[in-house]
Structure formats: C-alpha cells, structure tokens
Amino acid sequence: xxxxxxxxxxxxxxxxxxxxxxxxxxxxxxxxxxxxxxxxxxxxxxxxxxxxxxxxxxxxxxxxxxxxxxxxxxxxxxxxxxxxxxxxxxxxxxxxxxxxxxxxxxxxxxxxxxxxxxxxxxxxxxxxxxxxxxxxxxxxxxxxxxxxxxxxxxxxxxxxxxxxxxxxxxxxxxxxxxxxxxxxxxxxxxxxxxxxxxxxxxxxxxxxxxxxxxxxxxxxxxxxxxxxxxxxxxxxxxxxxxxxxxxxxxxxxxxxxxxxxxxxxxxxxxxxxxxxxxxxxxxxxxxxxxxxxxxxxxxxxxxxxxxxxxxxxxxxxxxxxxxxxx
Amino acid sequence: xxxxxxxxxxxxxxxxxxxxxxxxxxxxxxxxxxxxxxxxxxxxxxxxxxxxxxxxxxxxxxxxxxxxxxxxxxxxxxxxxxxxxxxxxxxxxxxxxxxxxxxxxxxxxxxxxxxxxxxxxxxxxxxxxxxxxxxxxxxxxxxxxxxxxxxxxxx
Amino acid sequence: xxxxxxxxxxxxxxxxxxxxxxxxxxxxxxxxxxxxxxxxxxxxxxxxxxxxxxxxxxxxxxxxxxxxxxxxxxxxxxxxxxxxxxxxxxxxxxxxxxxxxxxxxxxxxxxxxxxxxxxxxxxxxxxxxxxxxxxxxxxxxxxxxxxxxxxxxxxxxxxxxxxxxxxxxxxxxxxxxxxxxxxxxxxxxxxxxxxxxxxxxxxxxxxxxxxxxxxxxxxxxxxxxxxxxxxxxxxxxxxxxxxxxxxxxxxxxxxxxxxxxxxxxxxxxxxxxxxxxxxxxxxxxxxxxxxxxxxxxxxxxxxxxxxxxxxxxxxxxxxxxxxxxxxxxxxxxxxxxxxxxxxxxxxxxxxxxxxxxxxxxxxxxxxxxxxxxxxxxxxxxxxxxxxxxxxxxxxxxxxxxxxxxxxxxxxxxxxxxxxxxxxxxxxxxxxxxxxxxxxxxxxxxxxxxxxxxxxxxxxxxxxxxxxxxxxxxxxxxxxxxxxxxxxxxxxxxxxxx
Numbered sequence: 001x002x003x004x005x006x007x008x009x010x011x012x013x014x015x016x017x018x019x020x021x022x023x024x025x026x027x028x029x030x031x032x033x034x035x036x037x038x039x040x041x042x043x044x045x046x047x048x049x050x051x052x053x054x055x056x057x058x059x060x061x062x063x064x065x066x067x068x069x070x071x072x073x074x075x076x077x078x079x080x081x082x083x084x085x086x087x088x089x090x091x092x093x094x095x096x097x098x099x100x101x102x103x104x105x106x107x108x109x110x111x112x113x114x115x116x117x118x119x120x121x122x123x124x125x126x127x128x129x130x131x132x133x134x135x136x137x138x139x140x141x142x143x144x145x146x147x148x149x150x151x152x153x154x155x156x157x158x159x160x161x162x163x164x165x166x167x168x169x170x171x172x173x174x175x176x177x178x179x180x181x182x183x184x185x186x187x188x189x190x191x192x193x194x195x196x197x198x199x200x201x202x203x204x205x206x207x208x209x210x211x212x213x214x215x216x217x218x219x220x221x222x223x224x225x226x227x228x229x230x231x232x233x234x235x236x237x238x239x240x241x242x243x244x245x246x247x248x249x250x251x252x253x254x255x256x257x258x259x260x261x262x263x264x265x266x267x268x269x270x271x272x273x274x275x276x277x278x279x280x281x282x283x284x285x286x287x288x289x290x291x292x293x294x295x296x297x298x299x300x301x302x303x304x305x306x307x308x309x310x311x312x313x314x315x316x317x318x319x320x321x322x323x324x325x326x
Numbered sequence: 327x328x329x330x331x332x333x334x335x336x337x338x339x340x341x342x343x344x345x346x347x348x349x350x351x352x353x354x355x356x357x358x359x360x361x362x363x364x365x366x367x368x369x370x371x372x373x374x375x376x377x378x379x380x381x382x383x384x385x386x387x388x389x390x391x392x393x394x395x396x397x398x399x400x401x402x403x404x405x406x407x408x409x410x411x412x413x414x415x416x417x418x419x420x421x422x423x424x425x426x427x428x429x430x431x432x433x434x435x436x437x438x439x440x441x442x443x444x445x446x447x448x449x450x451x452x453x454x455x456x457x458x459x460x461x462x463x464x465x466x467x468x469x470x471x472x473x474x475x476x477x478x479x480x481x
Numbered sequence: 482x483x484x485x486x487x488x489x490x491x492x493x494x495x496x497x498x499x500x501x502x503x504x505x506x507x508x509x510x511x512x513x514x515x516x517x518x519x520x521x522x523x524x525x526x527x528x529x530x531x532x533x534x535x536x537x538x539x540x541x542x543x544x545x546x547x548x549x550x551x552x553x554x555x556x557x558x559x560x561x562x563x564x565x566x567x568x569x570x571x572x573x574x575x576x577x578x579x580x581x582x583x584x585x586x587x588x589x590x591x592x593x594x595x596x597x598x599x600x601x602x603x604x605x606x607x608x609x610x611x612x613x614x615x616x617x618x619x620x621x622x623x624x625x626x627x628x629x630x631x632x633x634x635x636x637x638x639x640x641x642x643x644x645x646x647x648x649x650x651x652x653x654x655x656x657x658x659x660x661x662x663x664x665x666x667x668x669x670x671x672x673x674x675x676x677x678x679x680x681x682x683x684x685x686x687x688x689x690x691x692x693x694x695x696x697x698x699x700x701x702x703x704x705x706x707x708x709x710x711x712x713x714x715x716x717x718x719x720x721x722x723x724x725x726x727x728x729x730x731x732x733x734x735x736x737x738x739x740x741x742x743x744x745x746x747x748x749x750x751x752x753x754x755x756x757x758x759x760x761x762x763x764x765x766x767x768x769x770x771x772x773x774x775x776x777x778x779x780x781x782x783x784x785x786x787x788x789x790x791x792x793x794x795x796x797x798x799x800x801x802x803x804x805x806x807x808x809x810x811x812x813x814x815x816x817x818x819x820x821x822x823x824x825x826x827x828x829x830x831x832x833x834x835x836x837x838x839x840x841x842x843x844x845x846x847x848x849x850x851x852x853x854x855x856x857x858x859x860x861x862x863x864x865x866x867x868x869x870x871x872x873x874x875x876x877x878x879x880x881x882x883x884x885x886x887x888x889x890x891x892x893x894x895x896x897x898x899x900x901x902x903x904x905x906x907x908x909x910x911x912x913x914x915x916x917x918x919x920x921x922x923x924x925x926x927x928x929x930x931x932x933x934x935x936x937x938x939x940x941x942x943x944x945x946x947x948x949x950x951x952x953x954x955x956x957x958x959x960x961x962x963x964x965x966x967x968x969x970x971x972x973x974x975x976x977x978x
Binding site: 033037038039044051054055066067068069070071072074075078079106107108151154160161162163166184185186187188189190192193195196197199200202203214215216218219291292293 | 521522532533620621622623624625665666667668669670677679680681682683686748749798802803804805808809811812815818819820821823824825827831886887888889890892893929933936937939
Binding site for chain 3: 331332335339346349350353354355356357358359360361362363364366367368371374375378379381382385400403404407408411412415416418419420422423431434435438439440441442443444448449452453456460464468469470471472473
C-alpha cells in the first residue's frame with residue numbers, strides 16, 4: 001500500500017474528500033503527463049489538476065502524474081503522437097512555451113495541428129522588473145532610455161534566444177522600434193538565477209513572470225515597471241500598471257493547459273471537457289490556483305483549440321519577423 | 327594499456343575531434359548576443375582534443391597491459407560474457423514497457439544471475455524474489471509508477 | 482533575534498513534529514540511497530499528502546526538510562558500497578569511499594561519512610542562522626564573471642587529480658565537457674550535436690550520465706572479477722567508526738564544511754561543485770603520501786561534509802531572497818507557496834514561526850539523521866556480503882528504474898546503456914571516471930557564464946577582471962597551479978644540493 005492509498009480511507013472518514021463522486025464514463029485510469037522533469041511549470045500544471053480533481057471528487061480514481069522530459073516537450077509530443085494517440089486516460093500539460101516551440105519548428109515535423117487541445121485553466125503573466133534604485137520610474141522612462149541607447153541597458157531572463165523569456169524582452173524592444181538583435185540580453189538558467197543577477201546589478205532589466213516575483217514585492221528591493229497582462233491583477237499586484245495602459249501594446253500570458261492524442265474518441269474528449277468545465281468553477285480549484293501564484297484564465301474545448309492555433313500562427317510570423325526562422 | 331592500445335585510442339580521438347568540429351561548422355546561428363556564440367567553445371574543445379590525442383600518440387605507453395595474466399587465457403570467455411550482458415540489458419530495455427516491469431525484470435534478473443554463475447535454481451529464486459520485492463518497494467512504498475506492460479493491458 | 486529560533490524549537494519539539502522529522506529522515510535516506518531517485522521524488526509524494534492531511538505549515542516543512550537533508554545523507558551509501566553515486570553531490574564520495582569498502586572498512590566508512598555529513602550540515606545551519614542576510618548580499622554579488630572565474634579555479638584544482646596518467650585525465654575532462662555541450666545552446670537556442678533527436682535537445686541528463694558511467698560499467702567490470710575470482714570485497718569487519726578516525730579527519734571536515742557552505746549559498750552552484758572543490762582542495766592540503774583515491778578517510782570525509790553543507794547553504798538564498806539555490810529548494814519553494822508562505826526578504830520578520838520552525842527542524846532532522854545512520858551503517862554494509870550473482874541484477878534494476886522514473890522513455894535507457902559501454906571502454910583504457918563527470922558539470926557552467934559575462938559587456942573581455950571577487954578567484958586559480966610547481970622545484974633543488 002502506498003502511504004497515500006493507506007490514508008485515503010482515513011481521510012474519507014474525516015469527510016476531507018468530497019462526497020459527490022461523479023462518474024466520468026471513459027476515464028478509468030486518469031494520467032497527466034508532464035513533459036519535463038519534476039518541479040517545473042509542467043509539473044505544477046499536472047499537479048494543479050491532480051490535487052483539485054482529488055479534492056473535489058470529480059474523478060473516481062486519483063490521477064497519476066508522470067514525467068517525460070526531453071526536447072522542451074517534443075519527446076512527450078512525439079510519444080503521444082506515436083504511441084498513445086488514442087489513449088482516453090491521458091492528458092498532457094502544455095503552456096504558451098509549447099505553442100511557441102511548435103511555431104518555431106522545434107518539434108520537428110509537427111506544427112500543433114495534430115493533437116486535440118483540451119483547455120487552459122490558469123495563467124501567469126510576464127513582468128518587466130528593475131531594481132528599486134534604477135533610474136526608470138515607469139515603463140515609458142525605460143523605453144525612452146532604451147531608444148536613445150539600445151546597448152546601454154542589459155536585459156536578462158531565464159531563457160535562450162527564441163524562448164518565452166526572450167520573447168518578452170524582444171517584444172518590448174519591438175514596441176520601442178528597437179531591433180531585438182541590437183539589445184543586450186543575457187540568458188540564465190531559470191527565473192531564480194535571473195532575479196539574483198538583477199539584485200546583484202549584473203543585469204538592469206529582468207523580463208520575468210509575476211508569480212516568481214511575488215515574494216519580492218514587499219521587500220522593496222525591486223520595482224515592477226509593467227505587467228504584460230490585458231488588465232491589472234488583484235491583490236498584491238493591484239498597483240502594478242499594465243504595459244498597455246502605459247501605451248505599449250505588449251502582452252505575454254503564460255497559460256497553463258492540457259492536450260490529448262489526435263485519435264482520442266469524441267466521447268473521451270468530451271468526458272474530460274466536462275470534468276474540467278466543472279472543476280474550474282469549484283472553490284477548491286480557485287484556491288489551489290491562487291496558492292500556486294496563478295491567475296484565472298479559462299478557455300476550454302473549441303475555444304481553446306482556436307486560440308492555440310491562432311497563437312501558433314502569430315508566433316510563427318513573429319519569429320520570421322525577428323529572423324529566428326525562415 | 328599497451329602502446330598499441332594508446333595508439334588506437336589516439337586515432338579514435340582524432341576522428342572524434344574531426345567529427346565534432348565538422349558538426350560544429352554545420353550549426354546555423356540566427357544571431358548571438360555574445361561574441362563566442364554556440365560554436366566558439368566546441369572549436370576550442372576540438373582543438374584541445376587534437377593536441378591531447380597527438381601527445382598520446384607520440385609518448386611511450388604507461389600502465390600495465392590489459393588483459394592481465396590470468397585473464398589473457400580467458401579473453402574469449404570474457405568478451406563473450408560482456409557481449410552477453412549487454413544483450414541482456416538491451417533486451418531488458420526493449421521488454422521493459424511491453425512486458426511490464428515484473429516480467430521483464432524477472433527474466434533479466436534470471437539471465438544476469440545465470441551469467442554470473444548462480445546456477446539455475448538460485449537464479450530462478452533470485453529472479454522471482456527480487457522482482458516481486460523491488461516492485462513492492464518501488465510501487466507501494468515509494469509510489470514510483472512502473473510500466474504494467476502492454477500484455478497486461480497497460481501501455 | 483533569538484526569539485524566532487526558540488519559538489521554532491518549541492514548534493518543532495512536539496511529538497507529532499518529531500515523528501514527522503523521523504519519517505522524513507528515514508524516507509530521505511532511502512530516496513537518496515537509490516541512484517537517480519532523489520529528494521524531488523520524496524517531496525513530490527509527501528507534499529500532496531501533507532496538504533490533504535491538513536498538516537499545519539510548520540509540520541509540513543519539517544517533514545520536507547527531513548527528506549531534503551536525508552537524501553543528501555543517503556547519496557553516500559551506494560557511492561561507498563557499489564561505486565555508484567546515489568546523487569549529484571556524491572560523485573566524489575566514490576573516489577575514496579568505495580576503495581575503503583573494498584578494504585573491508587565499509588562500516589567505518591559509512592559511519593565516518595555520516596559523522597562528516599552531520600558536522601558539515603550543522604556548521605552550515607549555524608551559518609544560516611547567524612549570517613543569512615549577510616551571505617545573501619554576498620551571493621548576489623556573484624555574477625557571470627565571478628562564476629566563470631570560480632569555474633576556472635575549479636578546473637585548475639583538477640590538476641591535483643592528474644594521477645598516474647595526466648594526459649588521460651585531461652582527455653577525460655575534455656570528453657566530459659564535450660558531452661555537456663550536447664543539446665540546446667543556453668544562449669542562442671541553437672541545437673548542438675543532437676543529430677536531430679528530440680531526446681537529446683535538453684542535453685544529456687546528469688542522472689543518465691552518472692548511472693551509465695558508473696553503474697553499467699561497474700556491472701561489466703564485475704564480469705572480469707568474476708572470471709579471475711578477484712576484485713571482491715574483503716569481509717565486512719568492524720562496523721563502527723572510531724573516535725580516532727573522526728579526529729584524524731577533523732581538519733578535512735571543517736575545511737570542507739566551510740567550502741561546501743559557501744558554494745551552496747551561491748544560487749548558481751550546488752552540491753556537485755561543492756564536492757569537487759572540497760575534494761581537490763583537501764587532496765592538495767593533506768595528501769602527502771599519495772593515499773587519496775586508494776581509500777583515505779579524509780578523501781571520504783571531505784566531499785561528504787561539503788555536499789551536506791552545500792545542501793543547507795542553498796537555504797540561504799531561498800529563505801532570504803526567495804531565490805532557490807538548487808533544484809530541490811525550487812520545489813520546496815513551490816511547497817511553501819502552497820501554504821501561502823512567500824520566502825523572501827520579509828520572511829524572518831513577518832513569519833518568524835515558519836522561519837524559526839524550519840531552521841529548528843533542520844537542526845533536529847540533522848541529529849535524527851545521525852542517530853539513524855550510525856546504526857544503519859552496519860546493516861547497509863551487509864550489502865557487500867551479497868554474492869555477485871545477486872548484486873549485479875540488483876544494480877541493473879536500480880539503474881533501470883532510476884532512469885525510467887525520470888524519463889518514462891526507452892531512449893533514455895538506451896542512452897544510459899551506450900554511456901555505460903563508453904565508460905567501460907574508457908576504464909579499460911586506463912581512464913578514471915571522476916574527471917569526465919567533473920568536466921561535464923563544470924564545463925557547462927564555465928561556458929554559460931563566460932558567454933553571459935561577454936553578452937553583458939557587449940564583448941568586452943575586461944568584464945572578467947573587474948570585481949575584486951573575480952580577481953581574487955583568478956589569483957587563486959593561478960596559485961593552485963603554480964605554487965605546487967614552485968614548491969616541488971624548490972624541493973628538488975634542495976635535494977640535489
């Protein structure tokens with residue numbers, strides 16, 4: 001017996017697990033595949049669903065979370081395309097990053113039209129962060145300085161050229177009519193190292209995510225010049241203006257969602273869709289989403305399918321414009 | 327290793343350095359923010375390897391020759407066994423997800439134990455006990471998911 | 482300022498929390514001992530459990546801290562017994578740990594490494610308690626230029642590990658760095674040496690490399706011992722480590738604890754770098770008779786003290802800045818967020834109960850680990866009495882499961898086997914594995930940070946020598962190579978005079 005299985009009856013008797021056991025027709029061995037190592041954003045995406053599905057009792061069985069790192073998600077994508085293309089039990093975690101990689105042709109012959117996109121349930125947003133003693137008070141100050149001397153400001157973030165973190169910096173440069181290739185940009189291993197580099201004044205602007213800087217907001221060591229969201233967020237983020245309201249049309253949501261194999265039956269797809277449609281409205285889910293530093297973002301079924309395809313097309317033209325792909 | 331061994335190694339390393347450098351020149355770089363780019367470091371490494379390989383080719387051999395004394399006589403047996411173990415491990419890998427953890431592991435354990443001179447009965451007992459025991463440890467105590475096997479309805 | 486710690490101990494010393502600390506320590510040791518399976522697995526299992534059980538934040542933290550520190554203890558076990566590192570920090574532990582086991586000293590080796598781990602961790606936790614904010618300021622001063630200089634220093638320290646065949650040591654290091662260049666380039670996103678295989682985009686996984694190099698090649702080497710009836714283990718003799726042995730290593734333990742702690746505090750480096758730098762430093766200082774690498778107690782104590790100190794040290798940037806210093810602290814950070822605790826500059830003032838509880842639980846977990854691991858040493862040492870025909874399948878199982886649970890992918894297992902064959906052939910050609918693994922770890926950090934520094938400066942090389950810290954590290958790097966040469970030259974002249 002696993003510890004978890006051993007304790008489930010005990011938990012049930014305490015009434016901690018929900019009583020409304022809903023029957024989902026075809027889902028008897030639910031599994032979420034995180035196309036990365038444990039601990040990253042994809043793990044979080046899977047666990048967000050696994051934990052809350054268990055809490056709410058929307059699935060009979062606990063959802064397993066497995067890992068398949070490699071090829072920034074391409075290995076899992078290939079695996080789903082090749083081996084488990086009709087598995088009714090399997091959902092795979094995805095995000096803006098997956099759409100971006102598909103657009104940049106990093107998944108080989110695949111372009112994102114192959115799988116069945118199930119839905120997005122949460123999001124994070126990009127942020128433009130500087131030190132509290134930086135000379136720029138607003139995004140506009142930074143943009144003016146950047147325009148004057150594109151080589152005078154060092155950007156940094158946790159991703160290579162072509163990655164999401166870089167895209168944020170590149171889009172900001174573009175909005176300022178500066179060629180992204182003329183920037184100074186340093187890529188680090190993840191947001192933590194980038195933040196350390198910002199605090200140590202090795203870089204001047206960090207294009208990170210809102211969730212990863214939440215803990216820094218109160219400490220007063222950093223200043224967030226802009227959130228790359230469509231509107232202001234609540235709570236601790238209420239004072240952070242969006243780039244849009246400062247006159248620069250840059251948005252970067254990092255949505256978190258799931259896809260399924262291409263030959264999954266409509267019945268199974270619909271069953272998962274029903275489960276997620278119910279899940280996103282539960283209190284348990286809303287709390288869990290908030291606890292993980294994520295914001296509301298719900299696009300399910302066809303709406304999500306269209307959104308992803310539209311994003312991939314958009315990213316493709318962006319990457320061509322920036323000279324990343326031909 | 328013998329002088330011959332070192333020479334052979336030196337040659338292989340030269341080829342490796344050449345392939346590595348050739349593969350480096352093939353990379354297409356859209357643009358890079360640092361002057362070295364993705365190619366700089368590999369070129370330095372290839373050059374270093376060439377220098378080291380040349381030194382290895384020219385210098386007298388060090389160390390003891392291999393295979394040593396007793397083994398020289400049994401060289402054929404050893405080579406056969408090394409290949410056999412590798413074949414077992416490769417088959418084990420291939421069977422891991424299709425036959426499932428329990429069955430593939432039991433077979434692999436039996437084969438390995440037998441190759442290490444366990445005798446058939448001992449190897450059989452070892453295979454059954456270790457496959458079941460490790461499955462219990464990994465799946466029930468440590469909550470690690472292992473392949474059930476396509477034969478048994480898993481994937 | 483002591484209030485928060487006192488309060489923390491009050492929290493941690495309840496029966497429930499002591500029990501949780503024990504469970505955490507036990508599971509952590511077990512997870513750490515299994516190659517490829519680490520604290521991340523343990524935390525991934527227990528976090529949802531703690532959450533559904535409705536444990537209060539402090540209790541959950543105590544459980545997780547136990548697993549985290551326990552895994553660092555556990556990593557040494559398979560290093561010593563099987564010559565297969567249990568985790569990244571335990572690679573250097575194989576160098577003297579396994580030869581000790583071969584001499585029949587597995588019990589004392591396990592005991593000594595437990596004591597060194599305890600001292601290393603304790604020194605680091607005290608450092609964390611007293612100087613955390615100060616150290617955090619030091620850590621952020623470490624930029625790309627400083628990391629690059631640190632890597633140059635680490636590579637130059639490798640010069641002590643030249644052994645009998647310096648050329649092969651250098652070739653091994655270069656091959657290791659080459660292996661690390663496989664995958665997406667961290668600067669430009671260009672694919673390097675992947676041959677178009679998506680499985681290689683993310684590079685060669687450290688776990689796959691280490692398990693292949695060590696475990697698979699070890700199995701093949703055992704065939705040889707089997708044929709010659711040689712290379713076996715001496716009978717397991719004494720089980721406990723003696724006080725004399727611990728005192729013999731006290732210098733090594735203290736120095737390595739400090740080195741490990743400082744390296745752990747830096748967000749860009751972790752337990753594997755700590756083990757490497759402490760081992761090479763200790764070899765340079767203490768290895769007068771050339772016994773390092775042949776089962777010298779100090780060569781075992783040094784990396785163990787250092788990797789445990791580094792594990793505790795990585796809490797400094799996490800607790801004070803909210804910046805994870807290692808993969809595992811990144812997961813702990815996520816776990817904290819589930820409890821609405823945001824580590825960062827305000828943690829110590831706003832949530833002293835949590836900060837104090839965590840630090841107190843580190844002290845307690847550490848004591849518990851020592852008490853747990855000393856008696857277990859004898860039990861674990863019995864692994865060596867297992868006949869080879871049963872040991873080999875066991876190693877194979879661990880290797881396969883270790884890689885499979887990380888990748889769920891056949892290609893990763895084949896890659897492990899291929900690396901195993903490479904490791905075997907290289908060992909037959911007279912290479913030792915440590916320089917290869919060190920090249921792999923350090924080379925990647927070296928390239929990344931050099932290029933980051935140059936990207937920062939727009940290509941100006943002067944950026945590498947601008948800070949006092951960097952200059953200091955450059956001087957140290959030059960000194961470790963030049964000083965021994967001068968000293969040996971001077972000795973030779975005196976001897977001939």
